[in-house]
Amino acid sequence: MAGGAREVLTLQLGHFAGFVGAHWWNQQDAALCAPTDAKEPPGELCPDVLYRAGRTPHGQETYTPRLILMDLKGSLSSLKQEGGLYGDRQLDAAIAWQGKLTTHKEELYPQNPYLQDLLSAEGVLSSDGIWRVKSIPNGKESSIRVWSDFLRVHLHPRSICMIQKYNHDGEAGRLEAFGQGESILKEPRYLEELEDRLHFYVEECDYLQGFQILCDLHDGFSGVGAKATELLQDEYSGRGIITWGLLPGPYSLGEPQKNIYRLLNTAFGLAHMSAHSSLVCPLSLGGSLGLRPEPPVTFPHLHYDATLPFHCAAILATALDTVTVPYRLRSSPVSMVHLADMLNFSGKKVVIAAATVPFPLVPGQSLPDALVQLGGAPAWTPLSACGDPSGTRCFAQSVVLRGLDRACHTSQLAPGTPLPSPLHACSTGEDVLAQYLQQQQPRVRSSAHLLLAPCKVAPPYPCLFSPSLSRHGLVLDGPPSGAAVESIPVLGALCSSSTLSRTLGDLARDLSKLDVRRWASFMDAGVEQGDVEEALQELGSLAQCYQGGDGLVD
Numbered sequence: 001m002a003g004g005a006r007e008v009l010t011l012q013l014g015h016f017a018g019f020v021g022a023h024w025w026n027q028q029d030a031a032l033c034a035p036t037d038a039k040e041p042p043g044e045l046c047p048d049v050l051y052r053a054g055r056t057p058h059g060q061e062t063y064t065p066r067l068i069l070m071d072l073k074g075s076l077s078s079l080k081q082e083g084g085l086y087g088d089r090q091l092d093a094a095i096a097w098q099g100k101l102t103t104h105k106e107e108l109y110p111q112n113p114y115l116q117d118l119l120s121a122e123g124v125l126s127s128d129g130i131w132r133v134k135s136i137p138n139g140k141e142s143s144i145r146v147w148s149d150f151l152r153v154h155l156h157p158r159s160i161c162m163i164q165k166y167n168h169d170g171e172a173g174r175l176e177a178f179g180q181g182e183s184i185l186k187e188p189r190y191l192e193e194l195e196d197r198l199h200f201y202v203e204e205c206d207y208l209q210g211f212q213i214l215c216d217l218h219d220g221f222s223g224v225g226a227k228a229t230e231l232l233q234d235e236y237s238g239r240g241i242i243t244w245g246l247l248p249g250p251y252s253l254g255e256p257q258k259n260i261y262r263l264l265n266t267a268f269g270l271a272h273m274s275a276h277s278s279l280v281c282p283l284s285l286g287g288s289l290g291l292r293p294e295p296p297v298t299f300p301h302l303h304y305d306a307t308l309p310f311h312c313a314a315i316l317a318t319a320l321d322t323v324t325v326p327y328r329l330r331s332s333p334v335s336m337v338h339l340a341d342m343l344n345f346s347g348k349k350v351v352i353a354a355a356t357v358p359f360p361l362v363p364g365q366s367l368p369d370a371l372v373q374l375g376g377a378p379a380w381t382p383l384s385a386c387g388d389p390s391g392t393r394c395f396a397q398s399v400v401l402r403g404l405d406r407a408c409h410t411s412q413l414a415p416g417t418p419l420p421s422p423l424h425a426c427s428t429g430e431d432v433l434a435q436y437l438q439q440q441q442p443r444v445r446s447s448a449h450l451l452l453a454p455c456k457v458a459p460p461y462p463c464l465f466s467p468s469l470s471r472h473g474l475v476l477d478g479p480p481s482g483a484a485v486e487s488i489p490v491l492g493a494l495c496s497s498s499t500l501s502r503t504l505g506d507l508a509r510d511l512s513k514l515d516v517r518r519w520a521s522f523m524d525a526g527v528e529q530g531d532v533e534e535a536l537q538e539l540g541s542l543a544q545c546y547q548g549g550d551g552l553v554d
Contacts (some may be wrong), residue, residue, distance in 0.1 A: 005048035006333060007205040009198070012069040013224050014216025015168060019146035019309045019475030020283075021214055023317035025065055025153040030456035032063075032223065044453050046330040052204065053157065064156040068197045070224060071160075072175060074168035079148035081160045108496040138321065141462055144310045150460040158197050163190065166220075174220075176261055177270040179526030181223025185231070194228070195235075202236070209327060210240025210336035215273070216318075217282065218262045220525075229276035237344040240327075240336025243277040244533030245269060247284035247385060249306035250296050260514065263291055264522055267511045268531070270504070271538035274349045278340035279493065281351050283320070284385040285312045289503060290510040297381050299357055299473065301466040314462050318455050319355035319383055322492030325400045325449055334447070339494075343396050344445060348496045350504065354380035354389075358465075358473040358488035359401065367404060368411045368423035371436045378439070380493055385503075392499040395546075396445040401433055403473065403489030454487040501546035508539035536542050 010022040032047055047063075054062040144150055146168070165182060175181060184190050188294040202208055211232055215225035225243065232241050247266070266282075266289055274280045285306055287294025296306035304311040328335035334342075343351050356379060361370050371379070382389050409429025411419070419425055422439075426432040428449045435448045454473065457465075465473070465488075467480035473488030516523060516532055523529075 001475070005046055006207050006209045006211060006327070006335065007052075007066060008049050008336065009201050009205075009211050010050065010065065010067045010329065011211060011213045011215075011228060012071075013073055013213065013228060014143060014219065014221030014246070015071055015147065016216050016218075016246050016309055016313065017214040017221070018069065018071055018075065020244075020246055020294070020312035020317050020320065021067075021069065022151040022212075024320060025067075025151065026460060027317060027321050027456050028065075030458050031453070032065065033501065043330050044451050045325065045328050046333075049209075049328045051199070052156070057326070062154070062156070064154055065159065066201055067155065067159045067202070068194070069155070069160050070163060070194075070221075072168040073162060075146050075148065075418040076160070076162070077146050077148045079151065081162055099442045103428065113117065121180075141308060141310055144308075147313075150310070152460065158200050161190075161193055161197065177220050177522045177525035177527070178223040178226070178265050179522070179524075180218075181220035182227050183526050184224055185227035194231070198232075201430045208236070208238055210278070211236070211240065212324065212336070213241065213277075214245045215243060215245055215269070216247075217266045217269045219265055220248050220531050222265040224271035225269060226276070229273050232275040237311055238337075240340055241277045241279075242336055242340065243273045243280045245273065245282045246316065247282065247286060247289070248309055248377060248408060248535070249284070249312045250286045250293055257519075258480055259291060260519055261522060262545075263507075263514075264516075264519070267507050267539060268527070268535050270350065270507070271535040271542075274542060277349065278337060279344055279351060282384045282386075283353055285315060285383065287387060289385045290506050292388045294385075294387065299381055301358060301360065301469055301523045302365050302464045303466065304462070304464045306531040311462055311464060314464065315357060316383065316456075318357055318488075319489060319492050320355055321455055322355060322400050322402055322490045323398070323494050325402065325451060325492075326398060326447065329449070339398060339447075342445065343398060343494060343496050345396070345496075346451050347542070348500075350500055350542055351383060351494045351496050352384035352386050352389075352500065354378075354382045354493045354495065356380045356491040358469065359403070359474050359491045361404060362477060363409070363474050364408075366408050366424075366430055367401075367432050368410050368421060371423055371432070372421045376440075378499060379436075380491055386499050387498075387503065389497065389499050392497050393500070394441045394444050397437070397441065397493055397495045398447045399433065399437060399493045400449045400451065400490070401491045402451035403487065404429070404450075404452070404545070406452060409450070455490045456487050458486050496546075500548050501543050504539050504543035504546070508536050508543065511539070512536055 012018055028047065028050060033267065049064050050066060052066045054061060054064060098543050164250060166175040185194065213225060215221055229241055270280060282289060285296045288294065302315065306312060306313060326339050327336045378389065410426060410432060411424035413419070413424060423432050423435055426435055426549065430448065433450055434446045437448060465485040468476050469482050470476055471483040471486050473485055
């Protein structure tokens with residue numbers, strides 16, 4: 001299924017990255033399996049960008065994510081490292097060996113109750129004739145310990161790379177510091193394993209446009225990401241490298257060492273990964289990257305628990321599924337390199353993400369009506385822990401709106417009716433969105449895409465939605481429908497914004513105020529005082545890029 005797919009290879013580095021990635025791949029899988037009709041043409045997004053076709057040794061055809069995933073010992077739960085498509089490597093070896101055989105069986109992790117319920121859930125035949133899986137009660141979501149508890153997608157045997165020298169659970173043997181993560185990819189064992197997997201996936205691509213990296217910023221995987229982006233830049237020059245730096249929800253003031261490490265890892269990660277990536281975007285539902293905790297962001301039609309990675313990761317994956325649309329389109333695609341070049345001019349290699357989940361549309365309402373109803377308020381919620389964006393300046397932006405029926409793209413007012421706004425005079429939905437962005441941010445370099453296909457939020461996506469939403473995520477005027485939400489319209493954006501001057505500057509100031517000698521364990525992991533000074537200088541230089549109006553386009 002390759003052809004001219006403009007393939008992307010995804011790297012997931014870290015445990016929270018695993019949570020976001022599991023939701024992301026579940027959503028891609030739901031879109032692959034979705035029935036198509038006149039309202040949702042099958043051709044908008046090209047799945048071959050993210051997936052690879054293959055065949056098992058027994059001749060079974062497969063379609064698996066083009067993915068390399070790194071995590072710690074204990075994070076797989078009942079999932080096999082080689083996946084379930086290609087058989088059991090130990091069993092295959094036993095069949096081939098004709099000599100005497102002794103078997104030592106390791107006790108298996110019990111399967112998570114949530115996953116048991118999901119896999120055994122009886123389907124229900126809906127009124128539209130489609131068989132749907134029942135939702136799982138919210139009460140069982142807190143039992144989800146690891147991302148493998150709810151991943152529904154089969155992975156290729158070369159996808160999962162386990163770091164056995166560190167533990168996911170427990171107080172000892174944790175991957176806590178940037179230097180620890182850097183040292184992992186300095187070891188021949190792990191470096192060669194990563195290079196081998198990269199070559200396997202890259203060599204079968206017809207046109208590799210680049211790499212998207214989902215990387216934890218708050219722990220030692222920040223260092224793994226720094227070395228991985230450096231390796232990719234060295235070996236695959238000219239390809240796009242878009243790095244999504246992931247942070248879990250808000251943190252507690254009662255854990256000083258954890259908070260200091262979080263600051264240090266985030267600062268070092270952003271400084272290093274921005275140097276080796278085409279574009280870097282922090283993603284978090286928290287309100288701050290620095291030491292001062294801020295409340296989590298809120299959405300009018302979502303009710304989520306910010307302490308549950310399962311909830312936070314679902315929202316971030318939904319935003320990610322939308323803002324990555326430009327380089328996954330089947331027709332008129334924007335390459336990763338082109339998207340990065342559009343957003344990162346004048347050294348602005350860090351961008352912020354924002355989204356409206358779901359986009360608020362009432363049944364029968366037109367897109368011009370919905371946008372006018374927003375007034376002058378921002379159309380989206382910031383998702384990069386950069387604080388309140390009001391009063392800041394946007395230099396460039398890429399915006400995607402998806403999941404609206406074509407019939408509501410333009411105004412349906414009768415001829416001769418006075419137009420409430422210039423948006424109501426537009427002849428296409430693309431023109432409506434472009435004009436709205438021009439009104440909100442004059443003289444800003446903008447790219448906009450409008451898709452019919454919505455975001456899929458079927459189980460095991462958590463039940464986060466207000467009862468006032470319909471099955472397709474529309475805001476109902478009357479009583480709740482009682483139907484589970486299965487898909488939603490989403491508005492997502494990537495912005496190069498002056499708010500990053502404050503955010504990166506504050507991060508550098510927090511770092512400069514630390515007496516790193518008090519945190520000897522962080523320094524002992526391989527970071528020196530000179531590295532701290534270099535990170536401070538890099539953050540300061542990045543912050544300066546977002547000052548003033550030199551990024552404005554006439």
